[in-house]
Amino acid sequence: MLRAAWARLMRHTGRRERVAMxxxxxxxxVGILGAPLVEGGPTTLSGVSLQAPLGRDHxxxxxxxxxxxxxxxxxxxxxxxxxxxxxxxxxxxxxSWTGGVVRGAFGGLVGVIAAIPSFVWVLLALSxxxxxxxxLGVAAGIAFLPGVVAVLDARIAPWRQDPTILAELAHxxxxxxxxxxxxxxxxxxxxxxxxxxxxxGFVAALEATLAYLGFTVGEPxxxxxxxxxxxxxxxxxxxxxxxxxxxxxxxxCWLATVAAGDRA
Amino acid sequence: xxPRLLAELARAxxxxxxxxxxxxxxxxxxxxxxxxxxxxxxxADVLSAHWGLDRPVSGRAxxxxxxxxxxxxxxxxxxxxxxxxxxxIAGPLGRTAVLLALAFPLLLALGQLPRRSRSLxxxxxxxxxxxLAHLVVSGVNAATWEALQAGWIARPAWFALPSVESPVRTGxxxxxxxxxxxxxxxxxxDVLRSRAQLERSDFAAVARVHGxxxxxxxxxxxxxxxxxLGRIPAxxxxxxxxxxxxxxxxxGWVLWEAAMARDFELAMALALLAAAVIASANLASxxxxxxxxxxxxxx
Numbered sequence: 001m002l003r004a005a006w007a008r009l010m011r012h013t014g015r016r017e018r019v020a021m022x023x024x025x026x027x028x029x030v031g032i033l034g035a036p037l038v039e040g041g042p043t044t045l046s047g048v049s050l051q052a053p054l055g056r057d058h059x060x061x062x063x064x065x066x067x068x069x070x071x072x073x074x075x076x077x078x079x080x081x082x083x084x085x086x087x088x089x090x091x092x093x094x095x096s097w098t099g100g101v102v103r104g105a106f107g108g109l110v111g112v113i114a115a116i117p118s119f120v121w122v123l124l125a126l127s128x129x130x131x132x133x134x135x136l137g138v139a140a141g142i143a144f145l146p147g148v149v150a151v152l153d154a155r156i157a158p159w160r161q162d163p164t165i166l167a168e169l170a171h172x173x174x175x176x177x178x179x180x181x182x183x184x185x186x187x188x189x190x191x192x193x194x195x196x197x198x199x200x201g202f203v204a205a206l207e208a209t210l211a212y213l214g215f216t217v218g219e220p221x222x223x224x225x226x227x228x229x230x231x232x233x234x235x236x237x238x239x240x241x242x243x244x245x246x247x248x249x250x251x252x253c254w255l256a257t258v259a260a261g262d263r264a
Numbered sequence: 265x266x267p268r269l270l271a272e273l274a275r276a277x278x279x280x281x282x283x284x285x286x287x288x289x290x291x292x293x294x295x296x297x298x299x300x301x302x303x304x305x306x307x308a309d310v311l312s313a314h315w316g317l318d319r320p321v322s323g324r325a326x327x328x329x330x331x332x333x334x335x336x337x338x339x340x341x342x343x344x345x346x347x348x349x350x351x352x353i354a355g356p357l358g359r360t361a362v363l364l365a366l367a368f369p370l371l372l373a374l375g376q377l378p379r380r381s382r383s384l385x386x387x388x389x390x391x392x393x394x395x396l397a398h399l400v401v402s403g404v405n406a407a408t409w410e411a412l413q414a415g416w417i418a419r420p421a422w423f424a425l426p427s428v429e430s431p432v433r434t435g436x437x438x439x440x441x442x443x444x445x446x447x448x449x450x451x452x453x454d455v456l457r458s459r460a461q462l463e464r465s466d467f468a469a470v471a472r473v474h475g476x477x478x479x480x481x482x483x484x485x486x487x488x489x490x491x492x493l494g495r496i497p498a499x500x501x502x503x504x505x506x507x508x509x510x511x512x513x514x515x516g517w518v519l520w521e522a523a524m525a526r527d528f529e530l531a532m533a534l535a536l537l538a539a540a541v542i543a544s545a546n547l548a549s550x551x552x553x554x555x556x557x558x559x560x561x562x563x
Contacts (some may be wrong), residue, residue, distance in 0.1 A: 112282035115539040119501030124531055127523035128294040205392035212394050213508050246395055254390035257446055
C-alpha cells in the first residue's frame with residue numbers, strides 16, 4: 001500500500017515540487033541528526049580550515065555547523081507542530097465526514113482560530129506559557145490548522161454523497177475504512193504531504209523571526225534568525241559567511257512554498 | 265441578499281465572541297497568576313482583589329466581556345502601569361492604520377501583476393517579512409551611503425533608516441508589508457486562478473460574443489478586493505514584525521512589548537481588536553461578493 005501511495009504522490013507532483021520535498025526533508029533530517037554528529041557542536045570556536053566551507057561568523061565559529069544547529073532549532077518545533085497538525089487534520093477529516101452540527105461546530109472553532117493573526121497567536125502563547133521550542137511548535141501547529149482544515153474539508157465533504165462511496169458503504173465496507181483509507185489516505189494524501197512541507201516553511205520563518213527579534217533562541221545557541229542579526233552587516237566577514245544564513249532561510253521558505261503546491 | 269448579509273454579520277459576531285472566549289480560556293490555563301509577580305504578599309492580595317483574581321473564572325470572564333462591550337479594555341499593569349488600555353493604544357493604533365492603509369492598495373496592485381511575473385513574485389514574497397525588511401533597510405542605507413560618499417546627493421533627512429521617523433520609513437515599511445510573507449505571491453496566484461476560471465466560464469464567452477473586451481473594473485475589484493481582505497490576518501501579523509524592524513511605535517510594537525512584559529490585559533485587548541478587524545474584513549469581503557457578483561445575488 002505504501003508503494004502505491006508513493007506512486008500516487010509522485011503522479012501528483014511535478015519535478016520542481018519533488019526537488020523541493022527532497023531538500024526540505026534533508027534540512028529536517030540534518031536538523032535532527034546533524035548537530036550531535038558534528039565534532040565540537042555549534043558553539044565551538046575554531047580556526048579557519050577546509051572544515052568551514054561557508055566561513056566563520058563574528059565569533060570565529062563554523063557557519064556551516066551553525067546552520068546545521070539552526071536547522072535543529074527549526075526541526076524540533078516542526079515536530080511538535082506536525083503532531084498538532086496531524087491531530088487537527090484527523091479531527092477535521094472526521095468532522096467533514098460526519099457533517100451536520102459536528103462539521104459546523106468544528107468549522108466555527110477553526111474560524112475563531114483564524115480570526116487571530118497566526119503570529120499574534122504564537123507571540124501570546126510564548127508569552128503566557130513560556131518561551132520553549134515545544135510551545136512554539138504547538139502554537140505554530142494550531143495557527144497553521146485553518147489552512148489544513150480548509151484543504152481537507154474541500155476534498156472530503158463532496159465525497160459524502162458520492163455514488164461510489166455510497167455503494168461501498170452499501171456493500172458493507174466499514175465507514176472507518178472509507179474515511180481513513182479511501183478518503184484521507186488516498187484522496188487527501190498528496191495534499192497532506194504538501195501541507196506538511198508548507199508547515200515546515202511556516203515554522204522556519206516563525207522561528208527565525210522570533211530569534212531575529214530576540215524573543216526565543218538567543219546566543220550562543222544557533223538560529224538562522226540570530227545569524228542574520230549578527231553576521232549580515234559585518235564587512236570583516238567573508239561574503240559567503242554573511243549571506244549563507246539568509247540564503248538558507250530564504251531557500252527553505254521558497255521551497256516550502258513551491259512544494260506546498262503554488263499553482264495558478 | 266439582506267438575509268445573507270445578516271447571516272454573515274451574525275457569523276462575524278459569533279467569531280468575535282469565540283475569539284474572546286478562546287483568549288480567556290488560554291489565559292486561564294496558564295501556570296501561575298499575575299499576582300505571583302508581586303514580591304510583597306500583602307500587596308499581591310490587594311492587587312488580586314482589585315484585578316478580580318479571587319473571583320471564579322466564569323465571573324471574571326463575564327465581567328471582562330461586559331467591560332469590553334462598554335469600551336473598557338482594562339488597565340495596563342506592566343507596559344504603562346495603571347494607564348487605561350484604550351489610552352495606551354489610541355496613538356499606536358493610528359500609526360498602524362496608516363501602515364495598513366498604505367499597504368492595502370499596494371497589495372491590490374501587486375496581486376494584479378501578469379502571469380509572467382509569478383515565479384519572481386513567489387521567490388521574493390517567500391522571504392520572511394523580517395528578512396525582506398532587513399534586506400531593504402540594509403540596501404537603502406548602503407546605496408544612500410555610497411551616493412553620499414560619491415557626492416551625488418546631500419544627506420537626506422531620513423538617513424539612516426530606521427532610526428529617524430519619516431514618510432520614507434513608513435512608505436518602505438508598507439511596501440515590505442505588502443510584498444513579504446508570501447502575501448503578494450499568494451494573492452497573485454489566487455487572482456490568476458479566479459481570472460482563469462472566469463475567462464473559461466460560459467457567461468464570459470457570451471460577453472466576448474457581445475463585444476466586451478477582457479475583465480472590467482468590477483471584475484478586478486471582485487477578484488482582487490475580497491482576496492486582499494482575506495489576507496488581513498497576515499497583514500496584521502506582518503505589522504507586528506515590521507513595526508519592530510522599522511521602529512514604528514504602532515499597535516504591533518505595543519503588542520510585542522506587552523507580550524515581553526507579560527502585560528496580558530493589554531495583549532488580550534490588542535488581540536481582540538485584531539480579531540475584530542479580521543471579522544469585519546471577512547464580513548466586508550463576503551458583503552462585497554454578494555453585492556458585486558450577480559451570481560451570488562441570485563442565490
